[in-house]
Amino acid sequence: MKRLLVVLGAVCLIVLLLGAMHDLAPASVELHAAVAANLTASGVEHPVTAVLLNFRGYDTLLEIAVLLLALIVILAIGREEASNAEATVDVRLLVSPVLQTLAKLATPLMIMVAFYLLWAGSFRPGGAFQAGAVLAAAAVLLHLAELLPSWQSPGARLRLGLAGGFLIFLAVGAGSLMQGALLEYPLEQAGALILLIESGLTISLGLILAGLFLLLSRDDGETS
Amino acid sequence: MTAGLLFASVGVILFALGVAGVLLLEHLLRRILAFNIMGSGTFLVLVGLAQRNGIADPVPQAMVLTGIVVAVAATALALALARRLYVLTGKLELSQDDEA
Numbered sequence: 001m002k003r004l005l006v007v008l009g010a011v012c013l014i015v016l017l018l019g020a021m022h023d024l025a026p027a028s029v030e031l032h033a034a035v036a037a038n039l040t041a042s043g044v045e046h047p048v049t050a051v052l053l054n055f056r057g058y059d060t061l062l063e064i065a066v067l068l069l070a071l072i073v074i075l076a077i078g079r080e081e082a083s084n085a086e087a088t089v090d091v092r093l094l095v096s097p098v099l100q101t102l103a104k105l106a107t108p109l110m111i112m113v114a115f116y117l118l119w120a121g122s123f124r125p126g127g128a129f130q131a132g133a134v135l136a137a138a139a140v141l142l143h144l145a146e147l148l149p150s151w152q153s154p155g156a157r158l159r160l161g162l163a164g165g166f167l168i169f170l171a172v173g174a175g176s177l178m179q180g181a182l183l184e185y186p187l188e189q190a191g192a193l194i195l196l197i198e199s200g201l202t203i204s205l206g207l208i209l210a211g212l213f214l215l216l217s218r219d220d221g222e223t224s
Numbered sequence: 225m226t227a228g229l230l231f232a233s234v235g236v237i238l239f240a241l242g243v244a245g246v247l248l249l250e251h252l253l254r255r256i257l258a259f260n261i262m263g264s265g266t267f268l269v270l271v272g273l274a275q276r277n278g279i280a281d282p283v284p285q286a287m288v289l290t291g292i293v294v295a296v297a298a299t300a301l302a303l304a305l306a307r308r309l310y311v312l313t314g315k316l317e318l319s320q321d322d323e324a
Binding site for chain 1: 229232233236237239240241243244247248269273274276277279280281282283284285286287289290292293294296297298300301303304305307308
């Protein structure tokens with residue numbers, strides 16, 4: 001009965017939303033025109049990067065704060081007690097030497113791709129998020145190939161790396177607040193400031209995303 | 225129907241699928257996955273509707289990029305909480321009784 005009701009409701013939702021979208025009037029504000037008109041003042045040449053780090057920089061600032069918060073909560077939840085060790089089954093595959101060699105070969109390439117994506121973000125699709133995701137993927141790959149142990153408890157250097165991107169962003173934001181408005185960069189330094197923020201974001205995002213995986217897997221790592 | 229509108233329509237269908245999944249599925253892992261499908265549908269609607277006249281709009285694209293990263297963090301947090309629940313209760317389902 002509940003299943004039927006939910007399915008019916010979902011179908012009604014689809015029909016309603018599709019109908020509403022079909023009748024939708026054209027947008028009253030041409031945002032892409034506004035972005036294109038101000039692109040030269042943003043310090044970067046790619047519109048998405050300009051929106052992310054200049055026009056709506058506070059979105060990105062809050063985003064990295066949310067990521068950091070998620071990681072802190074995962075740290076706060078704590079680890080599983082050893083008493084429950086018999087309930088967890090080790091489902092990891094046997095690590096073959098092929099996987100290990102491939103991971104060793106791929107990791108330098110992935111780091112290079114991450115830096116390319118970071119650099120390319122100023123004039124073509126790319127940027128800190130994509131670069132951070134590639135860095136995190138490299139860390140996860142190394143962990144799955146058992147070349148990188150899972151994190152037990154982050155030390156001082158790791159904590160600095162995790163929070164560094166947010167702190168750099170916050171410092172730039174505070175600096176621009178004293179000059180005028182929050183995250184409103186001076187015209188001639190905008191490009192350099194954006195690159196500085198993006199570099200910090202790349203490292204921190206990579207570490208945070210990798211940490212989300214490596215901190216959660218720390219309990220499995222001990223059984224073997 | 226333009227390509228943007230098609231994206232948005234697929235997004236609506238994904239969103240409704242996700243809603244049904246969140247309501248119907250008992251297993252927490254499936255529920256988290258359904259929630260992610262809801263999120264993906266929303267992103268498709270945002271990006272698709274913004275470019276329904278054929279011109280890509282960078283503002284919703286940037287917001288969706290932000291949203292994707294936040295969704296990853298939220299998923300990781302949800303998985304951590306689900307694992308904690310499993311450790312504490314041995315179940316991956318929420319209890320049904322309301323007074324608990």
